[in-house]
Amino acid sequence: MIKIAMTKGRIQNQSMTLLKKAGYDILPILSMGRALQVKTADDFEFIFGKANDVVTFLEHGIVDVGFVGKDTLEDNDFKDYYELADLKIGNCCFALAAPPAYRKKEFQARKRIASKYPKVTKKYFETQKEDVEIIKLEGSVELGPVVGLSDAIVDLVETGNTLAANGLEIIARISEVSTRLIVNKSSFKFKEKEILEMVRRLNDVK
Numbered sequence: 001m002i003k004i005a006m007t008k009g010r011i012q013n014q015s016m017t018l019l020k021k022a023g024y025d026i027l028p029i030l031s032m033g034r035a036l037q038v039k040t041a042d043d044f045e046f047i048f049g050k051a052n053d054v055v056t057f058l059e060h061g062i063v064d065v066g067f068v069g070k071d072t073l074e075d076n077d078f079k080d081y082y083e084l085a086d087l088k089i090g091n092c093c094f095a096l097a098a099p100p101a102y103r104k105k106e107f108q109a110r111k112r113i114a115s116k117y118p119k120v121t122k123k124y125f126e127t128q129k130e131d132v133e134i135i136k137l138e139g140s141v142e143l144g145p146v147v148g149l150s151d152a153i154v155d156l157v158e159t160g161n162t163l164a165a166n167g168l169e170i171i172a173r174i175s176e177v178s179t180r181l182i183v184n185k186s187s188f189k190f191k192e193k194e195i196l197e198m199v200r201r202l203n204d205v206k
């Protein structure tokens with residue numbers, strides 16, 4: 001039995017396509033309704049949760065495997081796992097974005113940067129040798145400059161539609177993001193063969 005924690009939403013939807021292509025049984029997942037835990041014919045048990053919680057379940061040994069975005073992994077303190085595959089889904093990037101005026105503006109005080117990813121933001125500005133004020137938002141981060149809460153944002157950009165719709169543009173690309181398959185180190189000791197088989201099958205169809 002492999003226990004898997006899956007990030008709800010986009011990652012879940014795209015992972016289902018990948019699992020199906022790899023020949024895995026996803027029917028019980030498609031018909032689970034509002035349930036959050038399900039077993040499948042492949043001797044998998046899935047639980048579905050928020051991205052950071054997927055890491056928490058794996059950290060505490062509740063699951064063997066996690067499907068989670070690189071964005072979450074980069075902003076999470078827990079690093080003691082194996083990242084065994086880049087599933088090449090949920091492809092996007094971290095970017096610094098702001099209204100066009102940001103480029104020319106002379107800042108008298110520290111810049112205010114809104115983000116759902118304070119650690120990624122802090123690291124980026126450290127590499128730039130800039131001291132900024134980071135304001136944590138939980139979502140709809142583009143609102144930061146729109147409502148005057150921040151000068152710029154650090155957020156994920158996929159198509160760029162959300163930035164454009166809110167009058168923002170990319171100032172700098174920070175790093176590439178995609179969905180990763182991570183494994184609890186002790187699970188890997190005991191279930192190496194089954195886990196590697198799953199990774200191989202997913203890599204074959206991605």
Ligand code: PRP
Pocket residue numbers: 138139140141142155156157158159160161162163
């Ligand atoms: C994500 C991300 C951006 C947007 C990027 O937000 O935070 O806002 O998608 O996609 P785009 O470049 O294709 O527009 P999401 O819709 O997940 O909502 P949230 O920020 O409120 O969590």
Ligand code: MG
Pocket residue numbers: 139140141142162
């Ligand atoms: Mg958003």
